[in-house]
Amino acid sequence: MDFAHIETRARAARASGQEIVLVLGLGFVGTAVAGNLARAEKNGARLFFVIGLDRDDAAGRAKVARLDAGSSPTYANDPSLEHVIHEACTSAQNLLGTNDPRAIGLADVVVSCINLDVQREPGQTESLVVPTEGYAAAMRMVGEHMRPGTLVTVESTLPFGLCDRVLYPALCDGQRKRGVDVSAKPPKLAYCYERVMPGPDYLDSVNNFWRAYAGIDEASADAARDFLAKYVNVEKFPLWRHKSTRAAEMAKLLENSYRATNIAFIEEWSKLAEGAGVDLFDVIKSVRVRRGTHDNMMLPGLGVGGYCLTKDALLAAYGAERLIGIPAEMPFSRRAILTNERMPLRAVQWVEEHCAGALAGKRVALIGVTYRPGVNDTRSTPSEIVARALAQRGARVVAYDPLVTHWDEVPEISVSQDPQSIVRGADVVVICLPDPLYRPFLADLLKAEMKSGTLVVDPWNMVVDACAAEFAKRGVQLRVYGRGDYPTASARPVKT
Ligand SMILES: NC(=O)c1ccc[n+]([C@@H]2O[C@H](COP(=O)([O-])OP(=O)(O)OC[C@H]3O[C@@H](n4cnc5c(N)ncnc54)[C@H](O)[C@@H]3O)[C@@H](O)[C@H]2O)c1
Incomplete structure (x- = not known):
């Protein structure tokens, strides 16, 4: 879909009262987030017009093509997924995909769901390569395209310290490149880690589940709280506000490390039981x-x-x-x-x-x-x-x-x-x-x-x-x- 067409549709959506959300990365997390945003309603009206943006490479283009054909870019065995995506792309017309980063400039909120891998040789955990520069480049790209005042939330799992030490400066760099005076109009950055669970409850694990957030400053945290409250079932699952983005980053890492450690712990007992x-x-x-x-x-x-x-x-x-x-x-x-x-x-x-x-x-x-x-x-x-x-x-x-x-x-x-x-x-x-x-x-x-x-x-x-x-x-x-x-x-x- 060409950019002019996306722009026309986004403007029409805004005129009809919808907020424009751009989901960066259409992987397992991004698809679930995009589907949830697209299905969110108030008084029978869809709240958001959702644009999914992925890389302009073969894999990214294939994901966008699937979305534009009304199909989910990922498979998760959730019976509601295909229906939600199809309906949003066809009858509700509030979800589309693109590989064109100019779409960032249309958004009121950008939700980043891109991956950040750990590269290492097996058998050791001392020598690690984490391509944080790639994530910083993505944030600079967002900063270069977004309008001042846009809320940027990050849902990827991050090494703690990345939001305040790397991503926020990169977002500011991008905005400066665009000519924005960031001391007068500081960008809003929040960290809202994701607990999505691919499988039968894939979509519900995003909005019918416990969510947490933190802002780089109070204004960002407030904006993230208000945004999450629009599509997360906060009556049943009240939001948790962390004291800093670093605390929120640590919470996500602790949660998964605790589980990995529990799994590892049973190994020695397995061997013992087999021998005994x-x-x-x-x-x-x-x-x-x-x-x-x-x-x-x-x-x-x-x-x-x-x-x-x-x-x-x-x-x-x-x-x-x-x-x-x-x-x-x-x-x-x-x-x-x-x-x-x-x-x-x-x-x-x-x-x-x-x-x-x-x-x-x-x-x-x-x-x-x-x-x-x-x-x-x-x-x-x-x-x-x-x-x-x-x-x-x-x-x-x-x-x-x-x-x-x-x-x-x-x-x-x-x-x-x-x-x-x-x-x-x-x-x-x-x-x-x-x-x-x-x-x-x-x-x-x-x-x-x-x-x-x-x-x-x-x-x-x-x-x-x-x-x-x-x-x-x-x-x-x-x-x-x-x-x-x-x-x-x-x-x-x-x-x-
Ligand atoms: N998979 C899960 O169940 C899960 C659960 C909770 C948190 N997370 C975290 O969420 C993040 C994303 O995980 P995932 O499983 O969705 O990864 P994924 O690899 O399935 O998806 C990432 C997507 O982002 C796209 N992408 C990467 N860089 C981009 C860029 N610069 N611009 C546009 N698109 C870009 C990729 O092409 C890909 O489609 C990771 O940090 C992961 O640890 C994953």
Whole structure:
């Protein structure tokens, strides 16, 4: 859509009383935010005219094209998503996409949802590259195009200190370049981190959930509060105002680091249970009855995946050391990241043991390659670690995932939507994800297809109880994280 057309539509929308919001970045967060803003209503009228802006590259143009065709740029297994986006783009006509940054100049509010990755070599957490300059460049671009008085909110997860040390100065630079006297008209910048959860409640996890905000100054914080209150269900979920953008940045990082650490903590108990012939799943269930203190204890699993939990603790260390200049030893958080990263390699070790080290040519079938059930996001998945390690050892790795047609991060492995063709003839099956989409049939499929002498690795305790007796009869080996009560190569069951 050309810029003149967008401008005409935005002006008409403003004339009809709608506020113009530009969402920067149409990824998993940006799509959910854009959808929520577009569906927000007061007295039956849509509140916002929403413009989604993504990079002018092949991937960014593809996202904009999807949006303009009335479809969501990302998939999240939320049944309401496609409907909300389609309706906004077609009948309500209050959502469109563009790759033209001039659209920023049309906005009353800019919501930044772009990514900020952590680059590092696996196995260490000391040497980190966080391309903050890229984020600063995006803020300069916003500053160069936006009208003075525009509210800019940032929803991305940031190393703490980034808003005040880097993003605000970059926004001011951009405004100065535009000829704005920023001491007379300081830009408004707020940090409103996102807790969106891709999956069935994707859209609601933005506006029917607890939200927090902070401003670079009081005027920015007030403006962010007023903006959020227009589309977040603040009666049920009152907003939390942080004392500074740095505090809000830290809150998001602490939240995710806490979860990553809890996941890592269970790993050592899994190993203990396996060696001791104990069912850790049953043990944890018994401990979880202590409501309020122990009821969210994590269960064992292949590993932690996704874009956020695998990096956010490191953003805290990076922000402390590089942006604020304070030491950040952070032994628990760093150890958690490394423990979680190594967790999937136990499955690889079991496969190696089963094949007596001779993996070359062995057909290994991976079940599920996304980072969590119900999404098509394959970034930082434990299955990627398993796939790469097995392929390096010469295995023929094949994969099944009902939601993935192309594995962007591991393009050399083709992903099929036909589970039978993937499992049939496999020497080893590794269940990388316990997705409810295949839960109803996976155990029966494995019972029908796995031959004597093959191995099934079930890190999530997904098919064990349904398959164990049949596998034992037929000579199929079964290994489960945290379940020492099933026969394994290293431990026999201990009956009490
Ligand atoms: N995915 C989640 O569930 C989740 C949840 C909470 C917070 N977050 C945080 O939100 C941020 C975004 O995450 P995501 O999963 O949506 O990432 P993503 O990679 O899916 O999306 C980012 C989008 O921003 C676009 N982009 C990057 N730079 C741009 C620029 N300069 N101009 C225009 N577009 C640009 C990219 O092309 C991409 O479409 C990250 O900081 C992440 O940690 C993510």
